[in-house]
Structures are given as C-alpha cells and as structure tokens.
Amino acid sequence: MNCSFRIFIDTRPGAPPNAFQTLDNQGRPVIVFTQSMVQTARNADELAFVMSHEAAHHIEGHLARVNRDAALGAIVLGQLVGLSGGGASAVDAATQLGGLVGSRTFSKDYELEADRLGTVIAARAGYNPLVGVQFFERIPDPGNQFLGTHPPNAQRSELVRQTARSIGFNG
Numbered sequence: 001m002n003c004s005f006r007i008f009i010d011t012r013p014g015a016p017p018n019a020f021q022t023l024d025n026q027g028r029p030v031i032v033f034t035q036s037m038v039q040t041a042r043n044a045d046e047l048a049f050v051m052s053h054e055a056a057h058h059i060e061g062h063l064a065r066v067n068r069d070a071a072l073g074a075i076v077l078g079q080l081v082g083l084s085g086g087g088a089s090a091v092d093a094a095t096q097l098g099g100l101v102g103s104r105t106f107s108k109d110y111e112l113e114a115d116r117l118g119t120v121i122a123a124r125a126g127y128n129p130l131v132g133v134q135f136f137e138r139i140p141d142p143g144n145q146f147l148g149t150h151p152p153n154a155q156r157s158e159l160v161r162q163t164a165r166s167i168g169f170n171g
C-alpha cells in the first residue's frame with residue numbers, strides 16, 4: 001500500500017478549520033490541512049492526532065468504501081422509487097439522495113475506525129493521543145443525529161482512551 005503521503009496546507013483566506021484525505025491523480029495519498037486548522041491546534045499532539053486520523057482513513061480504505069456504499073445506497077433507493085411508479089426524474093432525484101444517505105450513514109463508523117487506528121499511529125510516532133483527541137472535544141458536538149457524519153465527541157474520546165489502554169499507552 002502506498003503510504004507516502006503528500007501533505008498540503010490550504011492557505012486560502014477564510015477556509016474553515018478542516019483536514020481531509022484524498023488521492024492525487026497518480027493515486028498517491030494526500031492529506032490537506034487548512035491554515036486555520038493548523039492555527040486552531042493548541043499543540044503538536046493535537047496536530048499529530050488529526051494527521052494520524054487522516055492517514056488512518058487512507059490505510060483503512062475509507063474513500064473507496066464510501067464510494068461503494070454511496071453507489072449501493074443510490075441503487076437501492078432508485079429501485080424503490082422505480083417500483084413505486086416514480087418517473088425518470090423521481091428516480092434521478094432519489095438516486096442522488098440515496099448516494100448522500102448511503103455515504104453519510106456509514107461515515108460515523110468510519111470516523112470511529114479512523115480514531116482507533118489514529119490513536120495507535122499517534123502513540124507509536126511519539127505523540128500523546130489522549131491530549132490529541134482534545135482537539136475534537138473543542139469543536140461543536142454533532143450529537144447522535146441519524147444523518148450526522150461524525151460521532152458524538154464523548155464517544156470518540158472514550159474510544160481513544162480504550163484504544164490507548166489496550167496498547168499499553170499511559171501518556
């Protein structure tokens with residue numbers, strides 16, 4: 001697996017604090033931080049945890065899995081509308097909606113998977129994931145909404161604590 005990450009900082013003014021993982025057109029993994037994300041991090045542990053979390057998304061193949069889930073959701077919803085007698089435009093609309101529902105309902109699990117592996121990566125790289133996860137505790141808690149793309153902050157913190165304990169990391 002190609003884990004030779006390219007790291008970019010998005011310096012466009014006004015971009016909100018954000019980090020994401022993608023692939024460049026040669027298939028090389030890329031992690032992008034916005035400048036405000038870097039400035040919002042209070043210490044190296046927080047930045048390392050976010051980077052480890054994004055690297056974990058790549059290692060766990062989440063991009064490909066989200067695309068597959070989205071395609072599956074779109075097909076299922078599109079078929080349901082087709083069966084209920086919706087016209088072509090209703091099928092198109094439902095296929096788009098299904099794509100969104102498919103990708104969003106799965107991504108909460110993916111976020112927790114990325115937190116778990118990210119905890120291991122950050123700890124082995126010499127950073128403190130228990131301090132690092134506090135970055136997520138400072139951002140607004142998305143709660144437990146059906147379509148929420150992120151798990152509740154308390155759930156993430158607890159998972160990081162459990163994972164750190166399971167690998168013998170004591171801070």
Ligand SMILES: [Zn+2]
Nearest residue numbers: 053057111114
């Ligand atoms: Zn994530």
